[in-house]
Amino acid sequence: MNKRLFLKSAALGIGALPLASILPVMAEAKKTILPNSLKKGDLVGLISPSAATSERIQFDFAKESLEALGLKVRLGENLKNRRGHLAGTDEDRANDFNAMFADPDVQAVICIRGGSGAARILDKIDYKAIQKNPKPILGYSDITALHCAIYSQTGLITFHGPNGTGSWNSFNVRQFEKMFFDQELMQFENEQVKGDDLIVKKNRIQVLRPGKAKGRILGGNLTVLTSVSGTPYNPDFKDAILFIEDISEDPYKIDRMMSTLKLNGTLGKIKGFIFGQCTDCTPGGGYGSLTLDDILDDYILPLNIPAYKGAMIGHVDKQFVIPHGAEVEMNAESGTFKMTQQVFNT
Structure with missing residues (x-):
C-alpha cells in the first residue's frame, strides 16, 4: 500500500537536520525483553x-x-x-x-x-x-x-x-x-519456483558483498524508518543487521533516504545489510535516474560488510515473519539468515 505524503515530508525534514542535532537523541540499546508465547486458542x-x-x-x-x-x-x-x-x-x-x-x-x-x-x-x-x-x-x-x-x-x-x-x-x-x-529457530530463505521458464527468475537474490555476520536484526520500511531517525524512538543500530524495504518510491527518493541513514551514522554502525523488495521503484521520466543497483552500490559497498538484495521482505504476497530485535546470523552469499536465539518466554 502506498505511504502518505506527510511521512515523506517528515523524512525530508529529518534529512535536512544537521548531524549534531540528530546524533544526541538516538536511543541507547536496552536489554532485550522476550514476549510471552502464543498458542492456538489464545x-x-x-x-x-x-x-x-x-x-x-x-x-x-x-x-x-x-x-x-x-x-x-x-x-x-x-x-x-x-x-x-x-x-x-x-x-x-x-x-x-x-x-x-x-x-x-x-x-x-x-x-x-x-x-x-x-x-x-x-x-x-x-x-x-x-x-x-x-x-x-x-x-x-x-x-x-x-x-x-x-x-x-x-x-x-x-x-x-x-x-x-x-x-x-x-x-x-x-x-x-x-x-x-512451533517456536522454531527459523532459517529465512527465499522460496523459488521455476515456472515455465528456462531458469528461476522470481525471488532471486543478488549478492552485494559476500560474507557472514551476526547481530540483532532491526529495520523495516525505509521511508518510515527514516522518518523516526533523529528521534528518541530510533533504535540503536550498533552491530545490528539492518533490513529495509519500500514501495512506490522513485530511486532518487531512495537515494535521499539512504543518504540520511549514512549522515546520521546508522549505516556506519551496522554489521550486515539485507534489502528486501522495493515494489514499483523503477526510475521515472525526465533527465534520467540512478538505478536501485547504483544506489546500493554507492552506500553499501563502501561499508565492506556482508550484504544482499532480494529477500522476501516487504509489500509482496509472500513474506517472512521477522523477529525484530532478535539475534540472527546472515550469510550474504547464500542469501539467507537464521535465528540464533529463542524469542519467547515459555
Missing part, C-alpha cells in the same frame, strides 16, 4: 494504529483469517473509526494499542493494516505497560514506526510480517505457525 487483539480501512468487508477478512489460524479475536474498540485517512484520532488509536497491552486476556496484538499514522501515536504509548505485559505484536509497512519505538524504549522483540488484512497464503501461514506456534 485471544489476540486486532487494532489499527495507522490508516483507516476503506471497505467494511476487510474487517471480516482479517478476523476470519486469524480465526482460521486457530486464534480467538477481540476487535479494538476504535478499530472501525475514521478521521480523514486515519483510523480515528491519535487518542483513539493509542487507546486501543494501550488497552490491548494492558489486558491480561489478550496474548498478542495484530495490526490490521499499515498506510500511515503510526508515528503520530509514539509519544502516547504506555511503554511501562509493555514492559510489564510483554506480548507479540505483528505488522509491517507503517507498523515499522511501532517496531522501532517499542524496541528503542523497552527492548521488546516484535514481529515484522503480514498485517491482518494481508495475504494469508500457505507460505505466510507456515511462517506464522513456525514462528509462533
Whole structure:
C-alpha cells in the first residue's frame, strides 16, 4: 500500500537536520525483553494504529483469517473509526494499542493494516505497560514506526510480517505457525519456483558483498524508518543487521533516504545489510535516474560488510515473519539468515 505524503515530508525534514542535532537523541540499546508465547486458542487483539480501512468487508477478512489460524479475536474498540485517512484520532488509536497491552486476556496484538499514522501515536504509548505485559505484536509497512519505538524504549522483540488484512497464503501461514506456534529457530530463505521458464527468475537474490555476520536484526520500511531517525524512538543500530524495504518510491527518493541513514551514522554502525523488495521503484521520466543497483552500490559497498538484495521482505504476497530485535546470523552469499536465539518466554 502506498505511504502518505506527510511521512515523506517528515523524512525530508529529518534529512535536512544537521548531524549534531540528530546524533544526541538516538536511543541507547536496552536489554532485550522476550514476549510471552502464543498458542492456538489464545485471544489476540486486532487494532489499527495507522490508516483507516476503506471497505467494511476487510474487517471480516482479517478476523476470519486469524480465526482460521486457530486464534480467538477481540476487535479494538476504535478499530472501525475514521478521521480523514486515519483510523480515528491519535487518542483513539493509542487507546486501543494501550488497552490491548494492558489486558491480561489478550496474548498478542495484530495490526490490521499499515498506510500511515503510526508515528503520530509514539509519544502516547504506555511503554511501562509493555514492559510489564510483554506480548507479540505483528505488522509491517507503517507498523515499522511501532517496531522501532517499542524496541528503542523497552527492548521488546516484535514481529515484522503480514498485517491482518494481508495475504494469508500457505507460505505466510507456515511462517506464522513456525514462528509462533512451533517456536522454531527459523532459517529465512527465499522460496523459488521455476515456472515455465528456462531458469528461476522470481525471488532471486543478488549478492552485494559476500560474507557472514551476526547481530540483532532491526529495520523495516525505509521511508518510515527514516522518518523516526533523529528521534528518541530510533533504535540503536550498533552491530545490528539492518533490513529495509519500500514501495512506490522513485530511486532518487531512495537515494535521499539512504543518504540520511549514512549522515546520521546508522549505516556506519551496522554489521550486515539485507534489502528486501522495493515494489514499483523503477526510475521515472525526465533527465534520467540512478538505478536501485547504483544506489546500493554507492552506500553499501563502501561499508565492506556482508550484504544482499532480494529477500522476501516487504509489500509482496509472500513474506517472512521477522523477529525484530532478535539475534540472527546472515550469510550474504547464500542469501539467507537464521535465528540464533529463542524469542519467547515459555
